[in-house]
Amino acid sequence: MSGATERESGTAVSPTQVAFVVGVSTRNQAETIGPLLGAVARDLGVAFPSGAILLHADCGSHDDTVLRARAAVDPATRLTQLPVQSDGLAPPGGVPGIDPAALRALFEETRRVDALGCAMLDSRVRTLSAGWIERLAGPIVEDQVDVVAPCYLRHPLDGTLTSGIAYPLQRALYGKQVRFPLGTDLACSRRFLTLLTTGKGAVWPAELARVGSEAWLLTRAMAGDFRIGQALLGVKDTADGEAVGHEVTEVLGRVLGALFLEMERQATVWQKIRRSVPTPMFGPPLAGTPEPRVVDVSRALESFRLGQRSLQEIWGMVLSPAELLELGKLAGRSDDAFRMPDGLWARIVYDFALAHRLRVMTREHLLAAFVPLYHGWLAGFALELGDPDPAAAERRIEELCLRFESEKPYLISRWRWPDRFSP
Numbered sequence: 001m002s003g004a005t006e007r008e009s010g011t012a013v014s015p016t017q018v019a020f021v022v023g024v025s026t027r028n029q030a031e032t033i034g035p036l037l038g039a040v041a042r043d044l045g046v047a048f049p050s051g052a053i054l055l056h057a058d059c060g061s062h063d064d065t066v067l068r069a070r071a072a073v074d075p076a077t078r079l080t081q082l083p084v085q086s087d088g089l090a091p092p093g094g095v096p097g098i099d100p101a102a103l104r105a106l107f108e109e110t111r112r113v114d115a116l117g118c119a120m121l122d123s124r125v126r127t128l129s130a131g132w133i134e135r136l137a138g139p140i141v142e143d144q145v146d147v148v149a150p151c152y153l154r155h156p157l158d159g160t161l162t163s164g165i166a167y168p169l170q171r172a173l174y175g176k177q178v179r180f181p182l183g184t185d186l187a188c189s190r191r192f193l194t195l196l197t198t199g200k201g202a203v204w205p206a207e208l209a210r211v212g213s214e215a216w217l218l219t220r221a222m223a224g225d226f227r228i229g230q231a232l233l234g235v236k237d238t239a240d241g242e243a244v245g246h247e248v249t250e251v252l253g254r255v256l257g258a259l260f261l262e263m264e265r266q267a268t269v270w271q272k273i274r275r276s277v278p279t280p281m282f283g284p285p286l287a288g289t290p291e292p293r294v295v296d297v298s299r300a301l302e303s304f305r306l307g308q309r310s311l312q313e314i315w316g317m318v319l320s321p322a323e324l325l326e327l328g329k330l331a332g333r334s335d336d337a338f339r340m341p342d343g344l345w346a347r348i349v350y351d352f353a354l355a356h357r358l359r360v361m362t363r364e365h366l367l368a369a370f371v372p373l374y375h376g377w378l379a380g381f382a383l384e385l386g387d388p389d390p391a392a393a394e395r396r397i398e399e400l401c402l403r404f405e406s407e408k409p410y411l412i413s414r415w416r417w418p419d420r421f422s423p
Contacts, residue, residue, distance in 0.1 A: 018051050018052065018053055018113040018114065018115045019048050019050075019051045019052055019115060019116050019141065020044075020047070020048050020051075020052045020053075020115055020116060020117055020118065020119070020133075020137050020140075020141065021052070021053045021054075021055055021106065021109055021110045021113065021115045021117075021118040021119075022040060022044055022052065022053070022054055022055065022118065022119045022120075022121065022133060022137075023054075023055040023056075023057055023102065023103075023105070023106035023109075023118060023119070023120045023121070024036065024037060024040060024054075024055070024056055024057070024120075024121050024123050025057040025058070025059055025084075025098070025099050025102030025103075025120070025123055026056065026057075026058050026059065026061060026065050026069070026123050027058070027059040027060060027061055027065075027099075028061045028062060028063050028065060029061070029063075029065050029123060030061070030063040030064040030065045030068050032123075032124075032126065033065050033068055033069045033072070033123065034068045034069065034071070034072035035072070035126070035127075036121075036123065036125060036126070036128060037054070037056065037069050037072045037073055038072045038073060038074075039127070039128040040054060040121060040128060040133070041054055041072075041073045041074055041077040041079075042074075043128060043130060043131065043132055043133040043134070044077070044133050045074075045076070045077060046130075046133075046134070047133045047134040047137055047138075048133075048137070052078065053078050053079075053080055053109070053113060053115070054073065054077055054078065054079050054080070055080050055081075055082065055105070055106055055109055055118075056069050056070075056079065056080070056081045056082070057082050057083075057084050057099075057101075057102035057105045057106060058081065058082070058083055058084065059084055059085075059099050059101060059102055060083070060084075060085070066081060066083075069081065080109065082105050082109070084099070084101040084102050084104075084105045085101055098120055098184055098186070098212055098213040098214045098217070099209075099212075099213070100204060100208040100209055100212075100213045101209075102120070103120060103213050103217070104197070104204070106118050106120055107193040107196060107197050108197065110190065110193060111190070111193065111194065111197060114190075115190065116140060116141050116189070116190055117137065117140035117141065117187060117188060117189045117190055117193075118187065118188060118193065119133065119136045119137060119148075119185070119186065119187035119188075120184070120185070120186055120187075121184075121185050122184040122185050122236075125185075125236065129233070129234050129235070129286070131283075132185070132233055135231040135232065135233060135282060135283040136148050136150070136185065136186075136187040136231045136233075137187055138231075138282060138283075139187075139229040139231065139280075139282045140187050140188070140189050143229070143282070144189070144227065145189065145227050145228065145229040145280075145282075146188060146189045146191055146192040146221060146226035146227050146228065147186065147187070147188045147189070147192055147217075147218065147221040147226060147227075147228050147229070148186065148187040148188070148228075148229045148230065148231050148282070149178050149179075149180060149181065149183050149186060149218060149228065149229070149230050149231070149279075150180055150183035150184075150185040150186065150230070150231055150233050150236075151179050151180055151183075151230040151231060151232050151233060151281065152180055152183070152233055152234070152235070152236045152290075153233075153234045153235045153236075153286060153288050153290055154235075154236070154290050155290045155291060155292055155293045155388075155390075156293075156385055156388035156389075156390055156393030156394075157293040157294065157295050157382060157385070157388060158290060158291070158293040159180075160295075160378055160381065161182070161251070161252065161255055161374075162179075162180055162181070162182050163381075163397050163400075164345075164374070164377055164378065164381060164400070165255065165256070165259075165349060165374070166181050166182050166215075166255060166259060167179060167180070167181060167397070167401065168346070168397075168400050168401040168403075168404040169259060169349060169353075169404060170218075170219070170222065170259070171276045171401050171404070171405070172276065172346075172401070172404040172405045172407075172408050173263065173266075173270040173273070173408075174219065174222035174223055174266075174269070174270055174273060175222075175273040175274075175275060175276045175277060176222045176228055176276065176277065176279050177276050177277065177278050177279050177401075178218065178222070178228060178230060178279050179230065180230075181214075181215065181218050181219075182214055182215060182255065183214065184214055185233065185236075186214065186217065186218070187231070188217075188221075191226075192221060192226055195220075195224070196217075196220070204216075205261070205265075207257075207261065210254070210257075211254050211257050211258035211261065212254065212258060215255075215258040215259055215262060216258065216261075216262060219259075219262040219266060223266040223269040223270070228279050229279065229280045229281070229282050230279055230280065230281050230282065231281075231282050231283055232281055232282065232283040232284065232285060232286055233283075233286070234286030234287075234288050235286070235288035235289070235290050235291075248371060248374075248375075249367075249368050249371050252367060252370060252371055252374060253364065253367040253368065256352070256356075256367050256370065257356075257363065257367060259353075260352075260353050260356040260357070263353055263357070264357050267415065271412050271415070271416075274408075275405060276401070276405060295378060295379070295382035297335065297379045297382050297383060298335070299375075300375040300376070300378050300379035300382075301335055301338060301375070301376070301379045303371070303372045303375040303376075304330075304331065304372045304373070304375045304376035304379065305331045306372065307369070307371070307372025307373065307375075307376075308327055308328065308330075308331040308372070309331075311369050311372065312324070314361070314365070314366075314369045315327070315369065315373075317355070317360050317361065318351050318352055318355040318360065318366070318369075319348065319351050320347075320351070323344060323347060323348065323351070326341070326344050327344075327373075327376075330376065335379075335383070336383065338376075338379055338380050338383060339380040339383070339384060340376050340377040340379075340380040340381075342399065342400050342403035342404075343403055343407060345377050345400070345403075346400075346403050346404045346407040347407055347410060348373055349404075350407065350410060350411040350414070351414070352366065352367075352370050353411070354411070354414050354415060354418060357415075358418060381396075384396070
């Protein structure tokens, strides 16, 4: 913690008076950090008027981020600024990760001041709705929840990596219905962060700098004896990689890599779970209009059909002959009639998870080969929804999740006896 600076006003606040710590990590965000930290400080002052710390963990900025952050916060706010050593890798666009160095700094500061819990906020947020801090922290302080995940109000075609892969996969594996398992606005209790900073828990996976910390952190909570809640945060003005742009290969690789790695670590846990249960929601439903999203269906279908023609050899190392036959039939359908069946999609995701574990090829090439398949699912999902009604879209996602759950015995049998079936 060398290099820490702390600004306080009035009488010094003793460690025992600190109820909560809220962290924001940055790297070269001088143009945007001021308004965000100012809003966080105001919200934190309302939620904890007598004892809270705002932690600014800067991961090696070379611009005026640190100075502008300090200037943006009212002197009445207890601000702690910590320089943290990061690997310098910028997360891929669309799905940013929680920097593990910043997360560790937040956990250590929370333990140092003996706070009840802490939260890490996504530094990309341009506007912070009033009450975010209270909704994230309230379940920790008042309801003895260990981890609070965010629940956003989003357009049905925004965040399709979450809706189509992360949510149904994590729900089927760990039995917890956490709608946004890749959310980067998280809160956790002192009990949970102590697990991750002492003993064997203090040794964090080396690849966190590459894949981000949020999937790892939430998976640890879902796989352990911890109470999880969801905070209704409303509209968030950032996206998580639903576009079909050139960066989707990097984004998908990061997301799937993180989820598949945790599957390997927690295999003894998720193989015992047979069904999912709801996770408590905290906070009143919020009104708002999320930013509309549009999927370029033609481009997505073009990617899928190109993959179906050129990746047969690679797909054949992962998927069964029956699945390859189904994909061939899908490629021949007209655009309007194109739909990826839920069962086929679930088995594809499970097959790639197993191939990732068995290293049937380099993991980078494996995950790149998954991209056209995701584009195929995305195109069918967008075509089926049409002009999407949010409630109807959630019902459709629920159907997909249930199919992932019903196909889980397929995953378990392949995971336990991979030699019995070889594509």
